[in-house]
Amino acid sequence: MCAAKTALRVAVAGGGWAGCAAAALLARAGCAVTLYEAARTLGGRARAVELDGRMLDNGQHILLGAYSDTLGLLRTVGVDPKRALLRLPLQLRYPPGSGGMDFVAPRLPAPMHMLAGLLTAKGLTRADKLALARFTTTARWMEWRLDVDCSVSEMLERFDQTERLARLMWRPLCLAALNTPPDQASARVFLAVLRDSLGARRAASDMLVPRLALGELFPAAAAAFVEGRGGSVRLGAAVTGLAQADGCWQVQAKGVQTVFDAVVLATPPWQSATLIETLPGTDALRAQLAAFEYEPIATCYLQYAPHVHLDLPFCALLDDPGSDYWGQFVFDRGQLDPGHAGLLAVVVSSAGPAAQASREQLAASLARQLADAFGRPELASPVWSQVVTEKRATFACTPNLARPANETGLPGLVLAGDYTASSYPATLETAVRSAKQAATAILAYGRLPREICSLSQPDGGNTPPPVQ
Incomplete structure (x- = not known):
């Protein structure tokens, strides 16, 4: 090893959530970490x-109570989830009178919370409720x-789901979770998300x-x-070049070459494919990275007078592309x-x-969609608006998609x-989990007598002294 008697020197390329998580975990384990980010701000997508x-976010996110790795890492770096996140029971609520539904899972032990929510749900027929049950x-x-994987739409048909339930519940949940239309989205991945929401213990299904x-x-x-x-x-x-020599990694950034013992590539797939194109034995990996297709997410900010607010922190919306009504959820940032x-x-x-x-x-x-959905004409005339579109917000999560390992x-x-x-x-949780696996692989490679400790507590008394 290049740094046989010193802290393992690790470069992390990419300052999105995965890169920041990997850097924090490796620093906590005693590595000498350098985090590179091409932009002037961290966060990636x-x-x-x-x-x-x-200053506004480039998109809105909802986390689940089941996101244990993300919540633990927030505590590790000094962020209190109770202060930083609004915790709500599992719900899917449309504006009253808009033709949607109103489902809220009360704070009861699982699976009673789902049963009670189903019994009290409004806007669903008896056939819809039986189909959901x-x-x-x-x-x-x-x-x-x-x-055997298939599309979400095919799975819903196999499960005899009603057209209304598919329209009001499964479609918006699929779009929110996978950012892929139901007729193209992976049913296997969608079930994994539902397992940790509809099928989880009550606290795990909470929306944050x-x-x-x-x-x-x-x-x-x-x-x-x-x-x-x-x-x-x-x-x-920006990291613009990688090379390996004498068991070390040479990282090129801003015209300067720096030597490290290990590297975490936390850049998007297309950038990672470019960075490894001169490295031997990477043809298959580069082909896999280049095979991803992507889906955009648009977020529209609409500013009204300060007294304007919604009854709920967020609501589902009935999208109708034929009427140019594209929104699926609206968030009241003031709440x-x-x-x-x-x-x-x-x-x-x-x-x-x-x-x-x-x-x-x-x-x-x-x-206009908000004005119609809420029956409030004034919402058609914001005083200010701005649209942010993340063109490659996520990969298209299609059936049987081959995704590369960390190593x-x-x-x-x-x-x-x-x-x-x-x-x-x-999701953010997937990014953090991937970072944890990447950091574990780096530490194993460096043969350090340390492990990544449980993320459930801020330090657990196991953090080594800061690298000098």
Whole structure:
């Protein structure tokens, strides 16, 4: 090893959630970490952006109570989930009178919370409720697994789901979780998400909505954590080259070459494929990385007078592309952050067709959709609007998709990202889990007598001294 008697020197390329998580975990284990990020801010596809002089997230996220690795890592870097996240019971609620449904799972032990929520749900017929009960019962019997993958739409047909239930419940949940239309989305991955929501213990099925900006929620705290343990965070420093020589890794960034013992590639698949193209034995991996297809997500911010608010922190919406009504969920940012009073955020998942309109046209359509859904004409006329479209927000989560492992086959080089092999779709939890696996592989490679400790407590008394 290059650093036989010193702390393992690790470069982490990419400052998204996976990169920040890997850097924090490795720094906690005593490694000398350098985190490289091409942009001037951390967060990757879950970051803050400046819109007309105000800092807003580039998208809205909902976490689940089952996201144990993410919640544990937040505590590790000093973020209190109780303060940073609004915890709500599992729910799918449409504006009253909009033709939707109103489902809330009360705070009862599982599976009673689902049964009570089903019995009291509004907007569903008896046939809809029986279909939902049949689905959850059969899925539990199957242990939420499919031996042979298929599309979500095909699975729903096999489970005899009603057209209304598919429209009001399964379609928006599939779009929100997988960012892929049901007729193209993986039923196997969708079941894994449902296992940890509809089929989980009550607390695990809770929905957690960030109160803080995404950058403050984790990346900024992770960077401070890394630097507090002797590491370095380099913004505006894209990694442009990798080479291996004498058992070491040479990392090129901003014209400077630095030597490390190991490297975590936490860049998007297409960037990682470019970085490894000159490395021997990577043809198959590069082909796998290049094979991903992507789905966009558009988020429209609509600013109204400060007194304007919704009855709930977030609501589902009936999308209707034929009427240019593209939104699937709306968030009342003022209920999450008092500094955003009167600000609503409408989310359009799998937003390819919607993105064909101009930003102005899309914002106007979404404002009209809110006015119709809530029966409030004033919502059609915001005082300010802005649309943010993340063109490659997630990979298209299709059936039987081949996703690469964390280990590349090259000693000391691993991948981290929400696209790596997992039963989950591209979520923040998937990114953190991938980072944990990547960090574990790096530590095993370095033969360090340490393990990544449980993330359930901030340090557990097992954190080694900061790297000097």
